[in-house]
Amino acid sequence: QVQLVESGGGLVQAGGSLRLSCAASERPFSSYAMGWFRQAPGKEREFVAAISGNGGNTVYTDSVKGRFTISRDNAKKTVYLQLNSLKPEDTAVYYCAAKRSYNTTPRAAREYDYWGQGTQVTVSS
Numbered sequence: 466q467v468q469l470v471e472s473g474g475g476l477v478q479a480g481g482s483l484r485l486s487c488a489a490s491e492r493p494f495s496s497y498a499m500g501w502f503r504q505a506p507g508k509e510r511e512f513v514a515a516i517s518g519n520g521g522n523t524v525y526t527d528s529v530k531g532r533f534t535i536s537r538d539n540a541k542k543t544v545y546l547q548l549n550s551l552k553p554e555d556t557a558v559y560y561c562a563a564k565r566s567y568n569t570t571p572r573a574a575r576e577y578d579y580w581g582q583g584t585q586v587t588v589s590s
Contacts, residue, residue: 487561501589503557
């Protein structure tokens with residue numbers, strides 16, 4: 466069982482930045498593709514970004530391209546999501562997820578095996 470713990474959420478003004486972290490309990494961490502999802506009140510959970518186990522491949526949803534960056538440090542068993550140029554519509558609970566897969570970048574929530582508890586990001590206008 467992989468434990469995932471997110472941190473780094475908070476309240477920020479529009480245009481500001483945050484960095485989310487997701488620490489995993491499992492080794493080898495590079496065996497897992499990692500993804501970030503978000504869920505706003507009254508909306509479905511949506512894909513944000515994913516990174517392959519070796520960090521060589523990344524994908525983003527169109528609405529965050531150029532603003533968000535996903536990265537990972539396998540030695541620290543941590544994946545990051547840098548959020549820049551934040552907008553009020555980015556307000557949501559952000560979740561990280563892990564899938565046992567070395568070289569893929571899954572976009573569908575159903576493909577992931579493990580989930581964190583989420584961290585709230587609130588962007589004020």
